[in-house]
Each structure stands twice: as C-alpha cells, then as structure tokens.
Amino acid sequence: MSTSAGRGTRTWTTSAARRPAGTLIGMLVVALLLTAGCGAAGTSHEPGTAGPSSGGGSPVAGTPGTPGRAASVDPSVGVSIQPVRPAVPPDQGDFEGFATYSYIPAHPAGIIYLFHGSGGSADFAVKIETVDVLNEMIGRGFGYVATESTERSGGRRWDVDDPSLASNPDLARLDRLRRHVIETTAIDPGTPTYGLGMSNGSAFAALWAAAESAAGVPISGVALYMAGPTKAVDRLGGLRVPTFMVVGVNDTVTRPAKQKADLAAIARAGFPTELREVSQRPVTSARYLRVPGVTEATAKAVVTAYQQAGLIDSAGALLVSPSAGRADATDDPFRRIRLPAGLTPDQRTAIHAETLATIGAHQFNAEFKAQNADFFATHRIS
DSSP states (O other): OEEOOSSSOOOEEOOGGGSOHHHHHHHHHHOOEEOOOOSOSOBOOOTTOOOOOOTTOOOOEEOOOOTTOOOOOOTTTSSOOSOOOOSSOOEEEEETTEEEEEEOOSSOSEEEEEEOOTTOOGGGGGBHHHHHHHHHHHHTTEEEEEOOOSOOSTTOOOOOSOOOTTTOHHHHHHHHHHHHHHHHSSOOTTSOEEEEEETHHHHHHHHHHHHHHHTTOOOOEEEEESOOOOHHHHTTTOOOSOEEEEEETTOOSSOHHHHHHHHHHHHHTTOOEEEEEEOOOOOOGGGGGGSTTOOHHHHHHHHHHHHHTTSBOTTSOBOSOGGGGOTTOTTOHHHHSOOOTTOOHHHHHHHHHHHHHHTTOSSOOOTTHHHHHHHHHHOOOO
C-alpha cells in the first residue's frame, strides 16, 4: 500500500497491516524477493538477480520462509550455517524521496527503526546478518522500518552532532516518518517503539531515542551495535532508555572500552542494560555457507585462499593483526585476496563481511539475535 501526505509527495510502502490475510499468505508462499561495514554483514543474494543496492551492499534474493522458523545455531560458529534469506519479504518504497524497506504485521508486538552505518543505505535491512536478526524479530511479532541518512554522497552518514528535532534533518525526517507510520499502518501511539543501529547508525539510534524521549515520545529500547552515544546525547540529558549493546573484541574502528563506559553510565542512571561481546573465532568454511549460492567446496576454497595468503593458519587462527581487518581500511589484506572464480561481486562482499564478523571486527553480527529479541520483548513502554 502506498500513501502520500502533506509537504509534497511522501510515498511509503507498508506491509501486511493493510493487506488481506490471503494476500499475505500468498506472499509468503510464492513471492521472490529482489532487493539489494560500516554496513551490515554482506547481503543475502542469489546469482543472477538484480535489485536496489548501496555502497558496499547488494540485493537480497530468495524464497521467503515462515516467520519464526529459525535455522539452528552451530555452536562452533555462533550463528546458523544455512543460507540466510528473509522470512518475510519486505515492502520497498520511499518516504520524502528516501528509500524504505519495511514489514509491519497485522498485530505488531512492537516497531523497530533500523539505522545503517557509514556508507550505507536503507538496504541495511536486507544484508545477511541484518536479515538473520530481523527474522528473529519477526518471529517474535515485531515489525520494522529502515530508511537512509539525508547525506547521500560522501560518507552517507547520519547527523549525530545536532540534538534538535527541528534543525537536525535526519531527526526531523525520522520524526515525520514515525508519525506517518502511525497514521497509515497498524502501528499506533501505544505500540512499543525501538531503535537498532550499526556504527554511525548506532550513534544515531542513541541520539534519536534521546531526542524523541525528550520530546515526550516513549522509546522502549535501543540496540547499539559497535558504537555508543555521542556528546550530542549529553546535551539532551543522556540516553535514558533500556539499552542493549554489542561490541567486538577486535573492533579498531570504534572504542569498545568507551562503549562499555557509556553503557555503565546508562545503568547507573537506573535504566536496564545488557552487554554482549563478539569474540574472535577461528576462520572456517562453515560461516560462508550463510551466503546464498556459496557451496561447501567454494567455502573451503575461500579458507584455503586466506591460508595461502598467510592471513590464517591451518586451524583458522589469525596470523595478522586484527586491525588489518578494519571495515573501513583501504589496505585491508582480506579485501586483496583472490577468492575462488565464479563468485559474484555481491557474494565476494558478503564473504568479506562474514570474515570480519567471525574475528569480532567492526561488523554487524547476528550472533546475539535471540538475546536482542529477548531484551526488546522484556522492555515495553507504551
């Protein structure tokens, strides 16, 4: 369903909230989804497909499954090792000229706003690791909306320095989007509202939650991946909402120690917090099986390529400094490795992202998706 309202054209596609049940069932059975770092960990993509894409990202394609039917987790990897595809195909649209991906069930347990990292776009919602997290959330009854930063050139970053809902273009537009979602979907003012972000998007999620809370809008919680609040949040009195935080043991882009200190300050203010840390795991072929279209033989060939380049040993342990795997580094040796022939550019990007996630670097990671969903489900402000 597309709607438009005020101030020029605002077209935004909603999901099941305005569709008959039969339509939704048909979507789940036969729909083939075509959609497209500091962004999420690669993309779920089948060879030969095409769709919207943003820098460092690529489309998702695949046959949707059943909400809540999650693949089992491989304990040695920390995540499932089956190809990751969306449980429910998101609607693609736009709001005030900025792309959106969304899914809103008929009876939402809550609504989650997603915020991409530097260089990203709304297709953060359809990256492999994000899809895995969202599948968990959808299985718990949550809906979501993803859009993109106002800055669409250069760093493509959210404005995390201006705490004003009036003068910060990102905060102002997200507030209008929040109101628009309430006006046009099954979301109502009492629906628990959450934010989830990665890196620059994490810092913005904190600022967004603080600004909305200061304006009297109840925010039930935020999930901050690989970054914490900026000084702009302090000008609003600090982040005063339940906060779930994920840091990486080898994150050299942001400072995990500062993020932990920020979380401790939120806890001292009397708000619920939860900290999870992504550890460094051996680089093995199993994790690459999450990338649709990557076979076991190809996954093993990727590991062999890393071994031959001297980046890992025969057991998958790193032989180089983790800082060399920075998500934003131009001299990242993992990017320079000649991977097996036959991989698409999207699959190569996804494999690199899965490598960084494996070693606990600055990369979105679905390892704690269940804990994140539990945290959101526990903290519900309406």
